[in-house]
Amino acid sequence: MPWTELRITTDSKHAEALSDALFDLGALSVSIEDAAAGTAEEKPIFGEPGEPVDQMWDRSIVVVHLADDMDAALTVTAAANAAGIAAPAFETVTVEEQDWVRLTQAQFEPIPISERLWITPTWHEAPDPEAINIALDPGLAFGTGSHPTTRLCLQWLDRNIQPGETVLDYGCGSGILAIAARKVGAGITHGVDIDPQAMVASRQNAEQNAVEIAFFLPDDAPEGEYDVVVANILTNPLKALAPMLASRVRTGGRIALSGILAEQAEEIREIYGAWFDFAPAAAEDGWVCLSGRKHG
Structure with a gap:
């Protein structure tokens, strides 16, 4: 069964609340990424001993996998309502069912x-x-x-x-x-x-x-x-x-x-x-x- 992947850009204040709401609505998986990954603005969200801990990135991307029978727009709107924010814009990608173990192995050759x-x-x-x-x-x-x-x-x-x-x-x-x-x-x-x-x-x-x-x-x-x-x-x-x-x-x-x-x-x-x-x-x-x- 294919999955729908959503990529939602939001701020640090609302990323976790939006993620929790998406899980409650039946999302298959939810993760949060740094929107600035790979740039000079990339930063860790952990701390070293004696250093303060940053709890979330300034701008985050919430990556969501939905079952194919879930309506992406309705799900995002409902999650935004639950999180108390306006419905954010998002990108949609269809992810076909695959043997993820074999796919990962095929992508990792000797280096x-x-x-x-x-x-x-x-x-x-x-x-x-x-x-x-x-x-x-x-x-x-x-x-x-x-x-x-x-x-x-x-x-x-x-x-x-x-x-x-x-x-x-x-x-x-x-x-x-x-x-x-x-x-x-x-x-x-x-x-x-x-x-x-x-x-x-x-x-x-x-x-x-x-x-x-x-x-x-x-x-x-x-x-x-x-x-x-x-x-x-x-x-x-x-x-x-x-x-x-x-x-x-x-x-x-x-x-x-x-x-x-x-x-x-x-x-x-x-x-x-x-x-x-x-x-x-x-x-x-x-x-x-x-x-x-x-x-x-």
Whole structure:
């Protein structure tokens, strides 16, 4: 049976109320996205320790799936009435019934990171059995190697990790960067994320790849410095976390930062320049990875 997908743009004040009303009216699913995703205005709706939490984006898109026999206009109007707002404009897309598991698998092919490093889903044979293959499937947490920011960090780790170096992956998501670091020769490696689901995903992925990594929520993470710190998160958290991340890198150690749009790179370089001497940035599709060495 086909579904009807609605995309409703609204403000932060009414997104959740509209979502709740749509569920009550029988929507098959409802999610809320950042209307500014992929732009310089994109922002997280979570906070780091000691930082205030933004509860919703300034402008949100409510994505709704309706059964084919539900009238989209009437449903949106009824939900708006229940939420106490005027009926908003919306876009409509018909989503045909599909085998979503097979479709997802077909869309996630092995990803070459470098000549020796691949990200390979578990349902595929490794394209190069002699290469370093990270077995990873789409799951609960961000990070499969398909996004430029993740690839840039993976490539940096592949080129720069020295045998036995200690590594901290801050904002570890799926654990992919920590796993890659271990696979290319790192020693003690830790991952930190504020999302409990990331802990679940990271630990499962590390076990699947037969590497030993300890993952922590921020308040549980051990103190101490590392040879390498990598953080693939968004620009605003990178700015807020600069003193803390810098403190986790030993003198002479290195940091790699990504999740940064090209136009934001200079600001990040300037902030972290208080602690690090930066190499030229690596870039892909408008995103950059900044890497530097901590000076004394």
